[in-house]
């Protein structure tokens with residue numbers, strides 16, 4: 001029986017991070033978590049590039065540009081979409097998740113979904129480095145695992 005699972009070793013791998021500025025109080029924490037995870041798993045600082053978008057809605061386009069550049073082994077998408085008073089949240093959240101998934105499939109590259117979609121600011125804070133951990137850290141670990149899993153399947 002042969003089982004494939006990506007090792008959590010980041011040496012020699014290159015990562016692009018696309019992070020949205022909207023709700024920067026939260027997304028900065030997600031970015032810190034992602035950078036912490038990459039470095040603690042052996043990724044060199046020079047092998048990480050970061051692109052900032054105005055909001056989460058713009059993430060898929062920049063993720064696609066990064067993936068198509070072939071400069072990285074994986075792209076990590078970080079954002080925080082927090083519900084307001086109108087249905088705008090649903091449109092943004094739906095398009096961002098769909099867009100990011102489509103980029104990964106269309107470019108054949110791991111594009112990891114690290115975008116918080118929460119009803120309240122408190123829910124976002126809890127997931128950006130406090131009680132529920134840091135979803136940016138988790139997304140970066142997922143990126144490392146996916147890169148190595150894909151290498152194993154070659």
Ligand SMILES: Nc1c(NC[C@H](O)[C@H](O)[C@H](O)CO)[nH]c(=O)[nH]c1=O
Nearest residue numbers: 020022054055056057079080081082
């Ligand atoms: N409300 C949030 C937004 N809204 C902005 C959109 O993402 C986009 O930048 C704008 O509609 C222009 O295209 N963005 C977030 O990242 N988080 C939000 O909570």
Ligand SMILES: CC(=O)[C@@H](O)COP(=O)(O)O
Nearest residue numbers: 082083084085086088089
């Ligand atoms: C997710 C959003 O776009 C949201 O923050 C916008 O807030 P509102 O619905 O109150 O305009």
